[in-house]
Amino acid sequence: MPTKYLVVFAQSHSDFRIPELKSIAELHGFPLHLPDPCDPNRPFMVIELDQEEHARLLAKRCILIKSISEFYGQGDNYDQLHAAVRKNEALWEQYKQDTSFRFSVAAYNHSITKSRQREVMESFGYMEFLGRIDLKSPTIVLGCYEEYGDTRGKEFSNKVVDGQFRQVYFGRLIEEGSARALISRFDVKKRAYFGNTSMEAEISLLMANQCLARPGSLVYDPFMGTGSMAYPTSHFGSFVVGSDIDGRQMRGKGKQPTPGVLRAAAQYGTAHRIVDLLTFDVTRNPWRCGGLFDAIVTDPPYGVRAGAKRLGRRRSPTPKQLEAYLEHQAAPRPADQPYIPPTKPYELSELARDLVVLARYLLKPEGRLVFFLPTVNDEYEDVDIYTMLCEGMELIANSLQDFGSWGRRLVTIKKITSDIYPIPFSDNSGQSQSTAQHEPAHKDFREKYFQGFRKGSTSLYDGVVQ
Amino acid sequence: MVRLITHNLLSCHAKGCTTNNFPLQFKDAEIEHREADFNPEFIRGLLPKIEWKALVDTAKELGDTSLPYEQPEMMDDELLKTLHHVLLEMHVEEGQMICPNCNHVYPISNGIPNMLLAEHEIA
Numbered sequence: 001m002p003t004k005y006l007v008v009f010a011q012s013h014s015d016f017r018i019p020e021l022k023s024i025a026e027l028h029g030f031p032l033h034l035p036d037p038c039d040p041n042r043p044f045m046v047i048e049l050d051q052e053e054h055a056r057l058l059a060k061r062c063i064l065i066k067s068i069s070e071f072y073g074q075g076d077n078y079d080q081l082h083a084a085v086r087k088n089e090a091l092w093e094q095y096k097q098d099t100s101f102r103f104s105v106a107a108y109n110h111s112i113t114k115s116r117q118r119e120v121m122e123s124f125g126y127m128e129f130l131g132r133i134d135l136k137s138p139t140i141v142l143g144c145y146e147e148y149g150d151t152r153g154k155e156f157s158n159k160v161v162d163g164q165f166r167q168v169y170f171g172r173l174i175e176e177g178s179a180r181a182l183i184s185r186f187d188v189k190k191r192a193y194f195g196n197t198s199m200e201a202e203i204s205l206l207m208a209n210q211c212l213a214r215p216g217s218l219v220y221d222p223f224m225g226t227g228s229m230a231y232p233t234s235h236f237g238s239f240v241v242g243s244d245i246d247g248r249q250m251r252g253k254g255k256q257p258t259p260g261v262l263r264a265a266a267q268y269g270t271a272h273r274i275v276d277l278l279t280f281d282v283t284r285n286p287w288r289c290g291g292l293f294d295a296i297v298t299d300p301p302y303g304v305r306a307g308a309k310r311l312g313r314r315r316s317p318t319p320k321q322l323e324a325y326l327e328h329q330a331a332p333r334p335a336d337q338p339y340i341p342p343t344k345p346y347e348l349s350e351l352a353r354d355l356v357v358l359a360r361y362l363l364k365p366e367g368r369l370v371f372f373l374p375t376v377n378d379e380y381e382d383v384d385i386y387t388m389l390c391e392g393m394e395l396i397a398n399s400l401q402d403f404g405s406w407g408r409r410l411v412t413i414k415k416i417t418s419d420i421y422p423i424p425f426s427d428n429s430g431q432s433q434s435t436a437q438h439e440p441a442h443k444d445f446r447e448k449y450f451q452g453f454r455k456g457s458t459s460l461y462d463g464v465v466q
Numbered sequence: 467m468v469r470l471i472t473h474n475l476l477s478c479h480a481k482g483c484t485t486n487n488f489p490l491q492f493k494d495a496e497i498e499h500r501e502a503d504f505n506p507e508f509i510r511g512l513l514p515k516i517e518w519k520a521l522v523d524t525a526k527e528l529g530d531t532s533l534p535y536e537q538p539e540m541m542d543d544e545l546l547k548t549l550h551h552v553l554l555e556m557h558v559e560e561g562q563m564i565c566p567n568c569n570h571v572y573p574i575s576n577g578i579p580n581m582l583l584a585e586h587e588i589a
Contacts, residue, residue: 216508239508241472247578257576262467272502275554276472280581284588288477288488292515311588329584341584 002033002048004071005055006171008145009043010064010180011108013206017064019397019412020209021047024061027212030054043108044147044169046071052174059175063183063205069143069171078123081168085127092127092172100134102141104173109148110160120144124170141173179205185268186232192267193252193260199228199299203401203410208232210397210412211295211370218275220293220362222282222355223308225249227261227274229297234270238295245309245343247279281311283346283354283425290361290423297370300351302445308346348374349443352388356413357424360393365418369393374408375442376453384440385411392417405453406445467577468563470528471512471553474521478565480587489520490563490572497528502554506546509553513541516553525552 009017017040025032033048049055055068072091073084085092095101103124105117112120124142131139146165186201188194199207207229211219215237221229224242226249234240242261244250252260265271280286301308317325329339352373359369375384377400385398388411397412477488518537525533532548541549563572563579570587572579 216505216511218508218512245582247580250578251576259576259578262577272500272554274467276467276469277578278472278476278581279578281583284479284583286476286479286581288475288517289515292475311583311585313585325585329586339584341582 002031002050003052004046005049005174006069006071006145006169007045007047007058008066008069009045010066010177011043012202013064013399013401014041015399015401016206016410017045019399019410020062020064020206021058022397023209023212023412024058025054027061027209027214028054028057030057042147044145044167046074046169056175059177059179061179061209062177063179063202063209065177066180067143067173067176069173071169071171073171074167074169076167078120078168081170082123082126085124085170095131095140095172096128097130099129099131099140100138101129101131102133102135102138104141104143105146106143107146107148107165109150110146110162110165112146112162116162143171143173145169182232182235186235188228191231191264193226193264194228195226195249197299197301198226201232204228205232207297207299207370207372207410208236208238210410211238211297211368213238213295213297217294218292219295219297221298222285222296222358223298223300224261224277225299225301226252227264229299230261230274231265231268231270233295233297234265234273235268237273239273239275241275241278241293243278243280243282243285245279245281245311247277250277250279281309281343282358283310285425287362290420291364293362293367294364295368295370296355296359296363297368298355299372300348300355302348302372302374302442308348308351309343310346311341312344313342314344347443348445349388349440352442353390354424356388356393357390359413360390360415360417361421361424363415365415367415368396369411369413369415371411372408373411373442374406374445374449375440376445376448377402377405377407378453379441380407380409381441383438384442385409387438387440389413392419392421406449468558468574468579469554470521470524470556471516473524473558473563474516474553476563476581478568478570479581480565480568480570480583483565483568483570486567487565489517489524489566491566492524492527492558493562493564495528495558495561495574498557498559499555500557502550504547504550506543506550509546509549510541512553521552525556528556528558530556 035046059065059068072088073081075081075084103121105120147167148160148165182205183202188198213233213236217238219233219238219240221242224244230240230242250259250261261277262271265274393413394416396414399410400407522533522535530552558574559577561574572581
């Protein structure tokens with residue numbers, strides 16, 4: 001029979017909470033029942049699980065979980081709460097006799113004075129716990145959480161008043177969220193090798209969870225860069241292959257022979273799981289066959305700090321230029337000056353569509369594509385994402401990290417087909433085979449970013465606040 | 467790096483090179499052996515994608531003859547361990563990979579192969 005559990009979330013990335021819960025439940029293969037209606041913006045959520053062990057698994061792996069408790073009751077006020085808790089006596093009467101315990105009283109968006117904390121604890125006197133109170137190592141911890149409304153941007157007179165909470169929850173602590181400690185472990189500033197486009201630790205961990213990183217799975221990052229996604233994914237046991245059109249990002253500067261990505265992975269003890277790093281343009285890739293990877297996880301360059309590039313030239317060369325090029329190409333080259341082919345920009349909406357088609361080819365059935373897509377918040381519509389999909393690829397999560405006028409969406413797409421599809425870019429023209437009628441908000445994102453997201457503005461400086 | 471698992475999944479992708487473009491041949495390969503965690507499920511999962519003959523031939527070129535010529539139908543633990551060593555623990559750090567068909571040279575430097583195509587090799 002399912003039991004109710006109270007999830008306390010960390011105060012960040014609320015849009016990512018539910019996708020993460022679902023992903024980790026799927027990873028471990030247990031059912032998860034979410035409340036209906038379900039508001040991911042509130043920091044407390046009562047979910048149903050079949051076993052206490054499942055609650056522990058969630059708390060050990062979900063980056064956004066602070067703790068999970070067995071749920072005893074909730075209410076708009078303490079009278080309601082206590083009535084609910086009394087009704088659930090069957091859940092807690094086993095602890096009455098001689099279980100050592102401790103109370104914890106906390107609040108979201110508010111702090112409760114010591115004296116009122118004591119009042120709250122004493123109001124639970126009817127539970128008649130006879131065991132020893134043990135503050136250091138109790139057998140059970142009973143947690144009471146008051147949830148106050150969000151006060152950001154409100155008038156001073158609307159600030160929270162002690163005791164006037166939105167909801168109060170009570171339960172027995174099962175497990176503190178231990179995955180949050182990984183955020184500090186993977187801190188970019190403490191990493192042996194990183195670049196200015198490295199992804200922050202918390203988000204890269206969330207991406208690793210979205211792609212169901214697990215021992216023995218094979219994960220591919222086609223825009224490897226400085227390897228931000230490889231470290232958390234390999235930490236969870238996946239084998240990672242990375243490619244990039246620019247090998248310098250993976251190697252790093254300096255004379256050290258070991259590539260930067262491997263030096264950073266060595267720091268996390270996962271260098272042996274970075275299978276290989278390769279330099280090539282993913283739109284002209286040398287993969288011999290499809291159906292190779294369990295997941296593709298990537299942060300495509302979207303042009304603010306570094307733009308996406310692909311092989312080719314912006315303009316085709318004149319016959320004279322072409323002749324000069326071929327002559328240059330045929331001439332012997334010193335070993336320390338490798339040939340660097342010309343590249344041209346890769347427009348974001350085209351890249352995104354290509355990525356989905358490529359993922360359908362390269363992923364195993366049930367495999368996941370997880371990537372970030374920056375977009376203009378005012379112009380964004382859900383259809384932007386749906387028009388990116390192709391047959392056999394299904395959207396399973398779309399979470400916004402909001403930066404105000406723009407944001408980036410973590411898109412998770414699952415391959416729901418086991419049909420064999422033709423090799424994308426098989427004509428080797430590098431041209432996109434998909435065309436879209438709809439113009440999504442993320443099209444020409446770079447230009448929009450530098451124009452300050454002002455509609456119809458043409459000058460680079462239009463959007464700058466004077 | 468380059469490990470034989472990756473090598474077995476790569477073929478030449480230059481313009482017009484579509485037959486006999488696999489496996490790429492190693493030249494002047496400098497090999498390092500590095501231990502990796504043995505994960506039998508991972509190796510088993512890879513097998514359907516591995517071209518056995520190419521793997522055995524390439525391993526032999528690099529001086530490892532531990533794999534049987536014919537792919538055995540049953541995979542015992544011993545064989546999985548041998549495969550694990552060949553696929554994941556042999557790293558080609560320097561050298562070249564050459565296409566048997568068009569002779570395109572993919573140089574390997576510090577374990578990273580450069581598989582970018584030149585302008586005239588793309589359509």
